[in-house]
Amino acid sequence: MAARSLGGTRMDHGTHTERPAIGVVGLGMTGLPLAGAFRDAGRRVLGFEADPARRAAVEAGDGDALGVPAERWFGPSGAQRSDGRGSFDVATDLERVAECEALFLCLPTPLDADGAPDLSAIESAAHGLAPHLAPNALVVLCSTTWPGTTEQRLVPWLHEAGPRRLGRDLCVAYSPEREDPGSGRRTRELPRLVGGMDAVSLERARAVLAEALDTVHPVESCATAESAKLLENVFRAVNIALVNEFKQVLDAQGIDVWPVVRAAATKPYGFMPFEPGPGLGGHCIPVDPEYLTWAARRAGVPATLVELALDVNRDLPRRVVSKLSQALDLRGSQLEGARVLVLGAAYKPGVADTRESPGLRIMELCESAGARTDYADPWVPRLDGDVPHALSGRRSIDLATADVADYDAVVLAVHHPGVDLAPVAASARLIVDTRDGFRGFDLPPERLVRA
Ligand SMILES: NC(=O)c1ccc[n+]([C@@H]2O[C@H](COP(=O)([O-])OP(=O)(O)OC[C@H]3O[C@@H](n4cnc5c(N)ncnc54)[C@H](O)[C@@H]3O)[C@@H](O)[C@H]2O)c1
Incomplete structure (x- = not known):
């Protein structure tokens, strides 16, 4: 997401309120359900997605092409909630990052050809977003990764656009996904961990997540949450x-x-x-x-x-x-x-x-x-x-x-x-x-x- 524009056409079918938006970056298997959970909690959600074909499929509500059952992200009533609360737009211009009080990075973290973690999607997104972040924006990494990534990689990448004081000008947290495709469990019901780079970041991330999810467990640090996610999956x-x-x-x-x-x-x-x-x-x-x-x-x-x-x-x-x-x-x-x-x-x-x-x-x-x-x-x-x-x-x-x-x-x-x-x-x-x-x-x- 290094380019300034994500291209494509912009949908505008939500009821916008004066409240700042929630941004979800990466509209894949985990980003879409999270976007849906925030929308269903009555929030205005902006989705940022680098792949034009995927953006088009999201805009068309084509659950088959997305591999995500439609009811998992938009709810059975379709793209707009019948009660008019909450909205979901695909944002095509990175300047709209400035409308978001919190951005959740749901980006792929594959292994490269040598078996080493490939964080290029996170790096590219961080560089693309950083210049547009609102003052005191919260950035929450949700991808699975090695312990230390948020502190050692994400924070420096976000700072490259200009120094910000953590917990004051910029809040950063880590909250791993626990999506369980095919289980029938709704995103809202999945208990979620969150660690912050500092106490303010942690509390802000906890409070925002708690709007959309039933249970949020704050933990000691980003590295604790990153490690806990690995422990869960290594255990299996x-x-x-x-x-x-x-x-x-x-x-x-x-x-x-x-x-x-x-x-x-x-x-x-x-x-x-x-x-x-x-x-x-x-x-x-x-x-x-x-x-x-x-x-x-x-x-x-x-x-x-x-x-x-x-x-x-x-x-x-x-x-x-x-x-x-x-x-x-x-x-x-x-x-x-x-x-x-x-x-x-x-x-x-x-x-x-x-x-x-x-x-x-x-x-x-x-x-x-x-x-x-x-x-x-x-x-x-x-x-x-x-x-x-x-x-x-x-x-x-x-x-x-x-x-x-x-x-x-x-x-x-x-x-x-x-x-x-x-x-x-x-x-x-x-x-x-x-x-x-x-x-x-x-x-x-x-x-x-x-x-
Ligand atoms: N799929 C699951 O069930 C699951 C469960 C738990 C954790 N996770 C973890 O969550 C993370 C995301 O996984 P996923 O399954 O949602 O991946 P995904 O590939 O389904 O979705 C990622 C999306 O991000 C988009 N993207 C890539 N670079 C981008 C950029 N720079 N800007 C904007 N969009 C960009 C991709 O086009 C894709 O649509 C991974 O770390 C994964 O390990 C996944």
Whole structure:
């Protein structure tokens, strides 16, 4: 966002009040729900977005193109609330930053080609915004990142347009996203952490967030909030690796892991169930541990457990394909030349997001072994955007009309809500089930393999 104008056309369908606006920078998977939460709290919201195609989709309210269900950000009543309170405009001119009392930076933080955190979107946005900030504006970073980013990177970038006194001319805070796509939880209900660069910044960020969210937890510092976000996601990555490793050990002894997890989950303390699966997807869980391992290398300390968890999780799709290959061999067939149907191109149930999707990785691995693959996913009718190049443009088959018996094997990678597996159970020759979706069908072992 280094350029002064973001281009495009400006929408103006809100009821403007005299109150300053809330700015949301980055109208993606996390920015849009946050913008919607502030709008629903009666605030005037200005959205700043660098990608013209995304801006157009936001303006058109095209939830499918955005990958964010429309009700998550505009509410079921459409672009303007029926009671006239609250508004949402896509701002196309960076000068409108001056209308905002608070700006929430919901920007991507990918890893670069060397596996190092890429903060270029935050840097670019900070440089673009800084010259236009209102006196005493509040800037809140919401992206997931390494501990220390707000203090060591964002604050200096904001100061490059001219020095400001923290807590007086400029307030800066960090408040990580906890969006849970596909869960049905509304943004308002998700408890939120916030840390400030100083006491004034913290209190201002807490008070603004509390307008839109039910629960806001102030914490000691920006670094505390940054670290807490990493701990939450590293915790999941490590436990997912653990349960999948456990599955492999039990599998070698012919023990089904799923009833074991359910049994352990009856313990009322000290245990939290995690489900095995075909691998990790989305942006957060596969990527966030890499922030910690990067920070560990930078600090010169080991992060051995997290590194191992990353290795285990990365290997999961390969293990599924290996299980599939063995199952075909045992049945006198082979993966090379086989037709394989993968159920689920999204990375988890109830979302259309294909980032780092294990289902797609399984398709790639099958194809590199000489198999031909199709996929079925009602949430992902066509593979576009964040998908492996070789799979781009493919279309989902329709399970209702497909002849599943034509395939040598079906791999269940994701079981979306509402997808009926009964026809697959009835006609598939071989099912490789990574989600325990076929438990109720009483299939014989020669037709059902758990992986
Ligand atoms: N998606 C989730 O469920 C989730 C959950 C928790 C945390 N996070 C974290 O939140 C952050 C944002 O993730 P996301 O999923 O919303 O990303 P996203 O890619 O969906 O959205 C980011 C948006 O920012 C825009 N953008 C990039 N540079 C810009 C700039 N300089 N100015 C204005 N707009 C710009 C992009 O075009 C994109 O639309 C990441 O750090 C992510 O790790 C995401």
